[in-house]
Amino acid sequence: MSEQQPPFAQPSTHDVFNQAPPLAGHNLYAGDHALRDAVRRFGAHWAEDDLQRYGEVCGRPEMIQRGYDANEFKPIFESHDRVGSRIDLVRYHPAYHQLMQLALSEGLHSAPWTDPGPGAHVARAAKYYLHSQLEAGHGCPVTMTFASVPSIRLAPQLAEEWLPKITARGYDPSNRPHKDKSHLTIGMGMTEKQGGSDVRANTTTATPIGDDAYELTGHKWFTSAPMCDAFLMLAQSKNGLSCFLVPRWRPDGSKNPIQVQRLKNKAGNVSNASSEIELRGALGWLVGEDGRGVNAIIEMVATTRFDCMIGSSGGQRQAVVQAIHHAANRSAFGKTLIDQPLMQNVLADLQLEVEGSVAMTMRMAQALDHIDDEHEQMLMRLGAAVGKYWICKRTPHHAYEAMECLGGNGVIENFITARLYRDAPINAIWEGSGNIQALDVLRAISKTPAVINHWFDELAASAGADTLLDKAIGNLKKQLADRDQIEYRARHLVDQMALAMQAHLLTQGGNTAVAEAFIASRLGAQGAHNTGTLPPGLDVKAIIERGNPHCAE
Structure with a gap:
């Protein structure tokens, strides 16, 4: 018998290095300075311990993996059972059900309805923002369930039977009668x-x-x-x-x-x-x-639009943390990416978008918490449409720019940036696309002229704080007063309304580096704003640090 030969040894071609490790095991709330500031400012400071807890939950590797699995294994439709009976059944991967169970057990579909009080909508919005960074698709039934409550309340008999089960914390995906x-x-x-x-x-x-x-x-x-x-x-x-x-x-x-x-x-x-x-x-x-069906369902539509703001803001945040994490762990041309001036310009600009989106979303959540107040009601009437239009429409390009920061890896499906990019247009298109939102703003102003006065009353708190902001608000007033071809100009008007509101909110937020950079780049730039074109003289390092998932304090 011949002597057994050792297996052929494959020569090593290279060592893998200079690649960013997967981002996991971090606390999504602790590292999000924009969100933490907004939670405290808009009345939900009492929820911080719970948000810290949930931020840790959403950063766990197994939770992140569920998002990947729910997207890799798409729903399957079965029209009939094996013997030919009509069943109209959709089967989901277990990861989808696990994410649904998590969301509903945390009260993302009901907390402000079952436990109303100061800051309830702000706390729920903050938690949903964290949760949506795991995976966006399953948020659709969570949002619709949440948004259905005001409409169903219009039918007392149905509300008595259905709402206790709709608002209960828990999830039952079984295919059986309600x-x-x-x-x-x-x-x-x-x-x-x-x-x-x-x-x-x-x-x-x-x-x-x-x-x-x-x-x-x-x-x-x-x-x-x-x-x-x-x-x-x-x-x-x-x-x-x-x-x-x-x-x-x-x-x-x-x-x-x-x-x-x-x-x-x-x-x-x-x-x-x-x-x-x-x-x-x-x-x-x-x-x-x-x-009067439109009247009955309009509150549901408005609430789903608000949740689109939350989801798109969360998508922006997740895109930024991936870009910053990659840049901090990748070197090129002899220097870490995050230390290179042009990359700093891009990363800071991406974070500024998140700062504006979070501030506006949480301000509208505060309005929901005080919806019986006329000013808050009027603010929300315009804010849901303006915010949904602007934040959701900004997200696809934002996702692309963050994806580009990762280079070729960014477009590969086992990097989350690819999914963020595919998901990014959805909120902009669903629940009324851009034109619908812009026309809704004009309709609201025409039907209730006082609504625009409340918008400017809100902005008035920042009068004199910055000359560019003052000029932008003055120009906006003139443009809205001019009724000539106003429908044709609707998108431009809503753009300016959104930017003025975000600049105002960031000014009032008290972080000088963020407010100055936002105003200089969004209100001071000539022509279209392109990512990574911040003017010189801004504290970009401080802005990036606010977005760094590893900078908790």
Whole structure:
């Protein structure tokens, strides 16, 4: 017998070095100076211990991995079971359910409703901002469930039965009637093929069958999270467009004929199933007044738009921490990237965007906490549209610039920046795209002229603090007073409203380095603002440090 030869030894080609380790095991709240400042300033300082706890939870490697898994293994639709019975079932990866369980057990769908009080909306927004950095897609049913509460309250009998289970902390993904469950989630069905955002063009009909119950026949072109236990839907009844709560199961335990036609094959938001459905005589109960469906669902829409602000702000934050972490651990041309002047310009600029987004989002959360006050109500009326338009629209380019900081690694799917980039346009398009938000601002000003006075009353607190800000506010007043071609100019006007508000809030925030840099780059620049073009003389190192995930103090 011949002697066994040793296995062939492969020669080593290289050592792996100068690559940033994965960012994990950090506290998302402790390292976020912009968020911590906003939480204290806008009335939720009492929640800091809980936010510190949750920031640590959201930084755990296993939590981050769930975000990856929920996106790698997309939802699967099964129209029929193995013997041919219609089931309309969407199956998700366990990671999706784990993220849903985490969100709902933390009260992200209900805390301000069940535990109202000073700073409740600010605390919830801060926690949701942390949570959304794990993964964006599953936030859709969380937001819709949260936003459904004010609308369902318009139907006291339905509210008595449904709201305790909607607001309960917990998650039950089982496919069974709502009467058999203790925890429920709610979706929304508004848009149709022919109308999109123009919901008054909807053709779905609702026929009364007694006791505020109706049969709905028609379709919905975009219904996300089709495994929710019920949906708020718009349909044409005798008196016009009305709102209905449509359960997935009938009270007798039979399947309500809401038939999923297919799942959308989306560029981003892939962990969230978005479907096309047909209603074949589906049972629904009237919510609000017959013929006033838009009024019934408008608060839900406004709240979902606010959550878009939270989600996009969180996306910006996660993009920045990845860029800064990479730059701090990567060298090129003999120097660490974070120490190179041009990279400092880019990183500081990315962080400034987060500073403005967080300040505006949390100020609107504070307005929600005091919504009975006329000024806060008026501020929120414009702020939800202006903030949703601006923050969400800024996020795709922001995500791209952060991705570029990582070079080739940034576009690879097992680096989170690739997912952040794919997800970034979603909030800008859903719940009313840019034009819809800009037109809504004009509609609000036209319908209630006092609303713009409250906007300027808010800005007045910063009068005299900075000449560029004073000039910007003065120009904005002149532009809004000029009604000539105002619809054509709507986007530009909303741009200026957003920038003036963010500059004001950062000025009032008290961090001189941040406020001066934001105003100099956003209000003082000539032409379009491009990332990494901050003017000289700014304290970019201090700004970057505020965004560094490892600088907790």
